[in-house]
Amino acid sequence: MATDDLMTRALEALGDDGPLSVEAIHRLADLTDLAGLPETMTIAEVADLLDLSPHTLRYYERAGLIEVARDGHGHRVYDAEAVRRLVFLTRMRLSGMPMRDLQHYISLVDAGGHTVPERLDVLVEHRDTIRRRIRELTLSLTAIEYKIATYGGTAGPDVQAPGAVTGTGRAALPDEPPRRALPAE
Amino acid sequence: MATDDLMTRALEALGDDGPLSVEAIHRLADLTDLAGLPETMTIAEVADLLDLSPHTLRYYERAGLIEVARDGHGHRVYDAEAVRRLVFLTRMRLSGMPMRDLQHYISLVDAGGHTVPERLDVLVEHRDTIRRRIRELTLSLTAIEYKIATYGGTAGPDVQAPGAVTGTGRAALPDEPPRRALPAE
DNA sequence: TTTTGCGTTCGAGTGCGCTCGAAGGCGTAG
């Protein structure tokens, strides 16, 4: 839940649309500050914070994405840096970066400062991947909105968006009659 | 490749950004017209058109998403309606709809016109999912752009985006010095 | 003292969406 909360708050901070302002970026950065968190956290606390399962956190560790210290009982102790890295890892995973690429990136981090240029290459490439994906999704969204707006097609005569439609926002383009019957999909 | 071409052309038609105009939606719709295609197509031709493998097309058929006629040799013959449905299916898959939901939707289509309201529910829900996904990606994109712009952190002193960086567009916010060292991720 | 509840390791299992291999049929090219 907690990560969803972060996401939600961040989205609210960003506002509905428009170009992302520097101000918005700072607000976003603030959300990653992690101020107010305890100095060390248990696996359950981190899992809760990031909306991952303890299983997944152990899996990331097994996968070499992060090293976590243990206490006297052999229990994991996540310090602030570990949490910061996990925030980063989670963000990359959520935005679609494969585990493999993330492992490569982390190996660069662990290899030292001279790998910074290569790390930047990875980040830039992933940035471009996200941009492409957003464009693809925007295109599909447009097509689906069009389909919703003009749905009627060959399937039946009495086609009208029912009141039960749950979505918010502009589902219809009232002044745009469909130019031809749509397929009954 | 062909679907990528469609995508590319559609994206170009839509322009770089801004709210999607009705005009743009019409241009987009035109791209789905499939005018100029032969009346029937072989599996290889359809695969080529949609940038899927013949394997995948057979898999969709096995999964009950589409029925395809056969010729005298038992070979699949895709008519215009089949191709139209596959365009739709491909778009839904590309935009992240699970096979299960698609199977449900198709079962509604096959059940007749009285399922139109429920179909609209499915479409609206998927539309909202895409919107959420775009917002998530936009947020991640912003964070990654911020990281690229301010990359330096604790890893080393001589941090500067190398000439090898391949991306286009605004990678840097020149007047925004990082407010604190970033972690060496 | 026993139970509850959290943690540990290890390896195996799951769900998704393909992806492939095997074995064979048909029609054309050389």
Place this chain on the structure above:
DNA sequence: CTACGCCTTCGAGCGCACTCGAACGCAAAA
């Protein structure tokens, strides 16, 4: 005639990212 190339069906295999079960440890609560 043989080979090539594309098609068919069927079932199995794969890559990914988890997800879970088993067997156990430790410690505070009942």
